[in-house]
Amino acid sequence: MARCWRNRFRDAWCDMSNRVSNEIKGNTKKTGRGPKAIIFACRWCALIGADGAGKNRVQLPLNFRVIPVECAARVEPDSIIRAFSYGIDGVGVLGCHLGGCRYHNANHRALKRLDLLRKLLDTVGIGSGRLLTSFGTAHEYHQFAAILNEFFQGLREFPPIDEWARAQMTDAGKG
Amino acid sequence: MNIREDARRAARKVLEQGKAQGVLGLREAGDGVSPHLFEDPGDIDSLVVEPKWLLAKLATGILKDLPDDYRLAVMCRGCDERAIVELIKRNQLDGAKIHVIGLACSQEQARACLCTRPYPSEVAAGDVVEGVDPFQDERARTFLEGDQRERMIRWATELKRCVKCYGCRNSCPICVCVPCKLEDDLWVGRGEIPADLISFHLIRAFHLSDTCVACGACQDACPENIPLMLLQISMRAFLMQEYGYEAGTDRERRSPMLSDLTKEPSPGYEIPGWVDSLKDSV
Numbered sequence: 001m002a003r004c005w006r007n008r009f010r011d012a013w014c015d016m017s018n019r020v021s022n023e024i025k026g027n028t029k030k031t032g033r034g035p036k037a038i039i040f041a042c043r044w045c046a047l048i049g050a051d052g053a054g055k056n057r058v059q060l061p062l063n064f065r066v067i068p069v070e071c072a073a074r075v076e077p078d079s080i081i082r083a084f085s086y087g088i089d090g091v092g093v094l095g096c097h098l099g100g101c102r103y104h105n106a107n108h109r110a111l112k113r114l115d116l117l118r119k120l121l122d123t124v125g126i127g128s129g130r131l132l133t134s135f136g137t138a139h140e141y142h143q144f145a146a147i148l149n150e151f152f153q154g155l156r157e158f159p160p161i162d163e164w165a166r167a168q169m170t171d172a173g174k175g
Numbered sequence: 176m177n178i179r180e181d182a183r184r185a186a187r188k189v190l191e192q193g194k195a196q197g198v199l200g201l202r203e204a205g206d207g208v209s210p211h212l213f214e215d216p217g218d219i220d221s222l223v224v225e226p227k228w229l230l231a232k233l234a235t236g237i238l239k240d241l242p243d244d245y246r247l248a249v250m251c252r253g254c255d256e257r258a259i260v261e262l263i264k265r266n267q268l269d270g271a272k273i274h275v276i277g278l279a280c281s282q283e284q285a286r287a288c289l290c291t292r293p294y295p296s297e298v299a300a301g302d303v304v305e306g307v308d309p310f311q312d313e314r315a316r317t318f319l320e321g322d323q324r325e326r327m328i329r330w331a332t333e334l335k336r337c338v339k340c341y342g343c344r345n346s347c348p349i350c351v352c353v354p355c356k357l358e359d360d361l362w363v364g365r366g367e368i369p370a371d372l373i374s375f376h377l378i379r380a381f382h383l384s385d386t387c388v389a390c391g392a393c394q395d396a397c398p399e400n401i402p403l404m405l406l407q408i409s410m411r412a413f414l415m416q417e418y419g420y421e422a423g424t425d426r427e428r429r430s431p432m433l434s435d436l437t438k439e440p441s442p443g444y445e446i447p448g449w450v451d452s453l454k455d456s457v
Contacts, residue, residue, distance in 0.1 A: 078362055078378050085373040098436065098446045108435040111444070115417075116384050116410055116432065120377060123319060123409045125327025159324075 035089035035155035037064040039132075039148070040079075042072045044102060046094030046134070052141030060145055061152035064092075071095065072135070073106035077117045084126060087162055090155045092132035092148070107135055126161070129154045178278070181300035182224045182250060185276050190216045195248035195274045198222075199230050199237070212237065224250065224278055224300065227288075229392045231258035231348035235268055248274040254288075254390030256295035257423025258348035261386050264429060267351050279303045288391045289315060289404070292424075309408050318405045334372045336399040343393035343403055344379060349386045356382070380406040385414060385430040388423040417441045 041047040047068045053060055069075060072095025080091045093114060101107040111133065118128040132151045136143075186198045190213070202211040202221045210233055213219055234249045241247065249255065256275050262268040279301030280293035291306040309315045318329060344350045344357055356378060357363050363375045380403075389411060393403040414420045418431040418439055431439040436446055 077381050078356065081377045081381065082362060082374055084377075085371050098444065105435040105437065108437070108446075109432065112432055112436070112441065115441075116413060117381060119409045119413045120381055120384065120406065122323075123326075123406060124330050124377065125323055126373075127323060 034061075034063045035152060035158075035160070036087075037061075037090040037092060037132075037152070037155065038083050038088050039064055039066045039092040039094060040069050040072065040075045041066050042095040042107075043068045043070060045096040045100070046072075046144070049094075049141050049144035053145045056141055058142060058145040059149070061148055064148065064152075071101065071103045071106050071110075073101075073103065073110040075110065077113055080114075080117065080131065084121075084130070084161055087160075089158070089161050090130045090132065090151060092134070092151060094133075094144075094147075095135045097136050111135055127158060129158065130161070178301040179222075179224055182276070182278060183219050183222050185299035186213065186222055186248070186250070187216045187219045189248045189274060189276060190214070190219070195246040197241075197245070198248040198250065198276070199234055200224075200250040201228060201230075222250075227252065227280070227284055227395075229255055229258070229346070229348055229390055231255045231262065231390075232346070232351075232392075234259070234273065235262060235348070235351065238268065238272060246272055246274060248276055250278055251275045251295050252278050252280055253290065253292050253294045254388050254423075255348075257292075257388035258390060260423045260426055261349060261388060262351070263426065265386070270426070276300075288389075289408075290389065290391075292421075309405075310412070315402075315405055315408070318402060319409055333401045334376055337370065337372055337376070337397075337401060338399065339370045339375060340398060342396035342398065346392040346396035347383070348390065348392065349383055349388070350379075352382075376403070376406065380410075383407065384410045385420070385432045386422050387411065417443070 039050070041050050047066070050066050072093050075093050080093075083091050093110065095101070095107040095110060098107060098111070114131065114133045118131050121131060122128040132147070134147050186200065189195050189198060196214060198213040198219070200211065200213060200222045201208045201224065202213070203223055208223055208226070208228070210228070210230060213222060230249050230251065234247060238245070238247060249259070251259065256277065259268060259273055259275065263270040263273075275295060275297070277295035277298045277300070279295070279298045280288075280290065281301070282304045284290075285293035285304055285307050289307050289309040289312055291308065293306055294303045310319065318326065341357070344355065357375060358365075362378060364371050384407065387407040387410075389404060389407065391404050394401065397403060411421070414431065418441065420428070420431050422430070436444055
């Protein structure tokens with residue numbers, strides 16, 4: 001006779017919890033916590049990709065929040081800078097394909113602006129790898145997952161951004 | 176050729192020929208200099224051209240209080256003129272009311288400011304010298320290139336001396352926004368000790384990114400000698416490289432940030448071809 005369905009359910013649950021806690025341990029073994037990220041997703045393309053990734057249960061990194069916006073151009077670079085000052089390790093801005101913005105190529109302007117912001121982040125030492133931009137994630141949940149996994153892979157190589165703040169406050173930089 | 180005499184001659188000529196009703200320049204006062212609006216050609220004997228002091232922001236301010244038909248001449252260095260051009264493009268100044276009297280900077284001044292263009296479009300006084308490439312300067316390179324961790328620590332060491340005096344924002348000729356985001360608690364936490372500096376300086380640097388004319392007024396004004404101009408150098412170089420744009424050099428061309436890739440293309444990006452109807456795609 002087949003095992004009782006309650007046992008199967010419990011086994012599946014334990015298996016999932018173990019997998020999740022191993023993920024967390026994997027993320028935190030170097031620094032004590034994994035990198036945190038905020039992803040601004042344009043609701044016409046990128047958010048559908050994000051939803052699809054969730055529905056289809058693809059492997060996604062932990063510790064990120066998605067903020068839906070009407071268009072990627074809605075994201076002010078000041079919000080990105082403020083996120084870094086709050087201690088968020090990485091910020092992503094995902095929008096529609098370059099020819100496909102329903103707000104008359106607003107994503108072009110977002111792209112240009114964010115490229116320029118990347119230069120500034122690079123100069124100051126925060127690092128251009130902390131800003132992810134993708135203008136082509138549309139309904140493609142596996143692409144969304146791949147992009148995010150790659151982004152977090154990169155973020156784990158960087159020190160946590162609090163170190164920037166700490167370097168400011170202490171005399172670490174003298175000499 | 177004495178730059179001071181040439182400048183005085185040019186200013187006197189402007190007043191006598193009626194090209195402007197007043198000349199905004201520097202004059203000796205006490206032990207130093209102070210900005211002054213010269214309206215009488217006889218006063219021009221006290222006009223001086225040293226040290227470097229930006230008059231573009233003052234011009235914006237006093238034009239608001241002067242009568243509507245007043246034409247103001249301004250003693251401009253290269254950076255002053257670029258600032259005036261940018262302000263005209265952004266509707267902060269009426270181009271018809273400004274007459275520029277050009278001053279060229281000396282080699283020492285160009286080197287001190289790491290200026291790539293130490294001369295205005297028309298020079299009335301001073302000899303034109305070659306610009307300096309900031310990426311060749313030893314000290315600047317430690318802030319712009321090299322190992323990222325070391326650069327981060329260098330910038331953190333400099334920026335942590337900031338006391339948020341707002342001197343950089345107040346002296347910048349381009350910072351004219353009312354209200355200013357840097358006074359908003361939401362973006363730049365107010366009343367925190369020590370202050371949060373990533374938000375203040377990076378927000379300001381990014382707001383100016385495509386308009387900064389590299390005048391150096393910010394770092395001249397900083398009481399802590401933070402090399403603020405170096406924050407902008409990479410962004411200016413990027414705009415030059417990708418779009419061929421330098422702020423303040425063209426009275427007509429607006430910033431490439433304000434238009435699509437179809438109008439101001441960037442070499443790195445191709446726009447995919449889209450068809451409007453299924454019929455065309457088959």
